[in-house]
Amino acid sequence: MKKLLFQFDTDTHPSVFDTVVAYDGQADHVIGYGGVTPDTIGALVDGAVFTRAPRDKKNTAIFIGGSDMQAGQNLFTAVQQRFFADFRVSIMLDSNGSNTTAAAAVAKLLTSGSIAGKRTVVLAGTGPVGQRAAVMLARAGAAEVRITSRQMAKAERAAQAIRVRFGVDVVPIQADTDIDRALAIENAEVVLAAGATGVQLLRPEHWQNNQALQMIADANATPPLGIGGVEMMDRGVDRSGKKAWGAIGFGTLKLALHRTCVTRLFECNTLVLDAEEIFEIAKEMA
Numbered sequence: 001m002k003k004l005l006f007q008f009d010t011d012t013h014p015s016v017f018d019t020v021v022a023y024d025g026q027a028d029h030v031i032g033y034g035g036v037t038p039d040t041i042g043a044l045v046d047g048a049v050f051t052r053a054p055r056d057k058k059n060t061a062i063f064i065g066g067s068d069m070q071a072g073q074n075l076f077t078a079v080q081q082r083f084f085a086d087f088r089v090s091i092m093l094d095s096n097g098s099n100t101t102a103a104a105a106v107a108k109l110l111t112s113g114s115i116a117g118k119r120t121v122v123l124a125g126t127g128p129v130g131q132r133a134a135v136m137l138a139r140a141g142a143a144e145v146r147i148t149s150r151q152m153a154k155a156e157r158a159a160q161a162i163r164v165r166f167g168v169d170v171v172p173i174q175a176d177t178d179i180d181r182a183l184a185i186e187n188a189e190v191v192l193a194a195g196a197t198g199v200q201l202l203r204p205e206h207w208q209n210n211q212a213l214q215m216i217a218d219a220n221a222t223p224p225l226g227i228g229g230v231e232m233m234d235r236g237v238d239r240s241g242k243k244a245w246g247a248i249g250f251g252t253l254k255l256a257l258h259r260t261c262v263t264r265l266f267e268c269n270t271l272v273l274d275a276e277e278i279f280e281i282a283k284e285m286a
Contacts, residue, residue: 001059003266006048007032008041010066010075010095018065018094021255025262027061037071038078045082054086054269061265062091069095069128073165076274090271092261092278097254098128099275100261103282104254105129105192105217105245106136111286112215112236112243116141119212121188123148123181123202123226124195125170126158129219133192136279138168148175148184166275182206185213193218193226204229208240221247257282 005027007014014032022030033044048060064076072095079091094100109115120137122130125147138145147170149155155172162168175181181201185191189212195201197220207213208229216239220226225246230239234246261273261281273281 001052001056002028004028004060005030005063005262005265006044006061007063007065008036008044008075008079009034010036010064010068010071015065017097018063021258022063022262025259026266027262036075038074041075041078042082045079048089049083049087057086057089057269058266060089060269061262062089063262063265064091064093065095067096069098069131070161071095080272086269089269090265090267090273092265092273094258094261094278096128097258098132099273099278100254100258100282101129101219102132102136102194102275103279104250104257104286105219106133106140106279107282107286108236108245108250108253109190109192109215109217109243110140110283112245114141115190117143118189118214119144119146119187120190120192121146121148121173121185123175123185123191123193124199125149126154127194127196130192130194131158131162132275133194134170135162135166135168135275137190137192138170139276139279142190144171146171146173146184146188148173148181150174150176178203178206185210187212189213190215191217191227193220195220195226197222198224199226200224200228201226202228207242213242215243215245217245217250219247221251253282253286257285260285
């Protein structure tokens with residue numbers, strides 16, 4: 001029986017990236033739908049769950065994607081609300097690669113040392129990857145997690161969203177400039193940059209002489225990189241006495257994790273993969 005993955009995307013066009021990785025994750029066919037909302041998802045879910053016998057439902061799965069994490073979360077919830085009894089299939093959420101990218105980054109940081117009890121900062125932490133990374137750092141035992149944004153109101157909204165969804169408290173910080181961000185990480189022991197593509201958040205001199213800093217990671221793979229002085233291929237290398245991870249350095253795990261999660265969707269019809277579950281798989285793989 002064919003393994004069918006239904007890709008429900010909140011954007012107009014389903015992600016090509018997610019489609020390719022889904023095939024590499026052993027889906028036989030990927031059926032993509034774009035512009036899907038909680039109001040339009042019902043019939044699509046019904047078609048997925050009512051068409052195969054209970055023993056065969058594991059061969060159907062759902063992937064929620066798109067660039068808007070909150071929209072993806074709402075769709076993820078709406079799909080599960082459509083399930084009942086054994087009329088369900090396995091489902092995964094990875095809007096904008098938020099769960100797999102954040103999980104890979106934090107899992108690789110953990111291979112460089114313990115995060116437990118450490119002060120951590122997620123630069124540009126209000127985006128999809130930043131918010132998920134903040135949660136995972138907290139779950140890894142960080143003593144404090146700060147998220148920065150150019151706008152305080154945006155940082156506060158993200159902190160509230162994290163608190164509501166995960167029950168985790170993070171500290172919002174406004175940091176308009178690289179000088180502000182240098183001050184924000186002054187006492188940090190772990191820093192993860194999750195900014196937009198091609199935007200530098202820190203210059204080398206703003207972190208290289210930071211005596212408190214022990215580990216640093218940058219999720220940006222497009223020059224200029226998010227953290228000057230960190231290379232995209234860095235894999236836990238020593239940079240000015242700190243363990244450094246670049247976007248490609250942990251990106252290999254991100255892709256492997258994404259593929260593995262898709263593969264696992266077809267092992268049963270009850271698997272639910274969101275941030276918590278994907279982070280656990282990442283730690284196993286790292």
